[in-house]
Amino acid sequence: MHILKKQQKEYNDLEVIEGLQAKNPKVESWFYDKAKKHFELHFTEDFFDPDHRQEIFQESFLILWSEITNKKISIHEGKMARIQANNSYKPMTCNLYTFLMAIAKNEYREMVRDHRETCYAEFFDNAENADTDLLDKTSGGTIEEQKIRIVDECIKNINPHCREILTMFYYEGKSLEEILASRNDKNQSKGGLKTAKYKCMNTLRENIKQQFIKYGIRL
Amino acid sequence: MNNNDKEWDDGLSQMITERLGERKRKLDKIKNWEKPAKHVNMWAIASLGVAVCVCAFFFLIPKSGETTPILMDEGDIRAPQAQMTNIDSAIIASDSIIHCLEQMEQTDEVKYEIEAERLKQNNLLNKKKN
Numbered sequence A: 001m002h003i004l005k006k007q008q009k010e011y012n013d014l015e016v017i018e019g020l021q022a023k024n025p026k027v028e029s030w031f032y033d034k035a036k037k038h039f040e041l042h043f044t045e046d047f048f049d050p051d052h053r054q055e056i057f058q059e060s061f062l063i064l065w066s067e068i069t070n071k072k073i074s075i076h077e078g079k080m081a082r083i084q085a086n087n088s089y090k091p092m093t094c095n096l097y098t099f100l101m102a103i104a105k106n107e108y109r110e111m112v113r114d115h116r117e118t119c120y121a122e123f124f125d126n127a128e129n130a131d132t133d134l135l136d137k138t139s140g141g142t143i144e145e146q147k148i149r150i151v152d153e154c155i156k157n158i159n160p161h162c163r164e165i166l167t168m169f170y171y172e173g174k175s176l177e178e179i180l181a182s183r184n185d186k187n188q189s190k191g192g193l194k195t196a197k198y199k200c201m202n203t204l205r206e207n208i209k210q211q212f213i214k215y216g217i218r219l
Numbered sequence B: 001m002n003n004n005d006k007e008w009d010d011g012l013s014q015m016i017t018e019r020l021g022e023r024k025r026k027l028d029k030i031k032n033w034e035k036p037a038k039h040v041n042m043w044a045i046a047s048l049g050v051a052v053c054v055c056a057f058f059f060l061i062p063k064s065g066e067t068t069p070i071l072m073d074e075g076d077i078r079a080p081q082a083q084m085t086n087i088d089s090a091i092i093a094s095d096s097i098i099h100c101l102e103q104m105e106q107t108d109e110v111k112y113e114i115e116a117e118r119l120k121q122n123n124l125l126n127k128k129k130n
Helices: A013-021 A025-042 A050-069 A096-113 A127-132 A143-157 A160-171 A176-182 A190-214 B012-034 B038-060 B080-103 B108-129
Strands: A073-076 A079-083 A089-091
Touching (some): A013 A073, A050 A073, A050 A096, A050 B012, A073 A089, A160 A190
Antiparallel strands (some): A079 A089
């Protein structure tokens, strides 16, 4: 008995965007596989071990995925476009995979340098990468979409430990005892965890509020 | 959702919670895609193989009184009539296998096996005509 070769549907960039915005699980998993293969083929930075490369890819994929679901990248007049500061969409000159690699390059550099850059534009030196300028792209779109993008960006930028604690407490609804147990020694006492949780949330809220003020958004 | 931060009741905490949840859901999906699927497919294929063998076994056992062998090797010098019966038996067996497969959950692997078995059956039918 033999297994016939699978004829798998291929999605173009526009179909990927539509699928991700519609939360189509087939498109999501297909795009993930495709993006992973592209990354493995084209990511030539050998500084890190496979685990770190995996981390870079996953973080980059998450950023791209969020940009699409946040409609920072969307379909405008039948073309793939990215939102600009003046609330208009500009057609992208690169495809999703090129964009992913640009994000990955930046994640890599951040990991190597161990500090967050605020200007991404210096990393890209040709017109095709112009759309990969990630600086200041939280503006544009409806007020609600802007708020979502700002909150997402601030969540992405906070300390990973803070993010983990806040996710477990606020989203998963775990008690401080449960969080303490699952995180082992990271926060040794319940009191310490409680303080950490408060500080993390406070910092996140302040960051978000500052961004809201910057873009003239009322809470 | 924990909602005991009374001093933060301006809706921002809720938005933060929602977006933390969205991020977590995406990360969980990513981790799920990372799990190797090969072992799942191997189990599916192995189960499929066992099921097919069982089906084929029951339908290929000669009924009482039948003495015709089930399948013949190439170069068999039996009479044409006996050879025809062997092909008929093989076609019937193939039919049974397809029937068994159609009763199973129609995963991609099962569908491909059905297609493969139908191709095999077509070959047998062509052989019979010739």
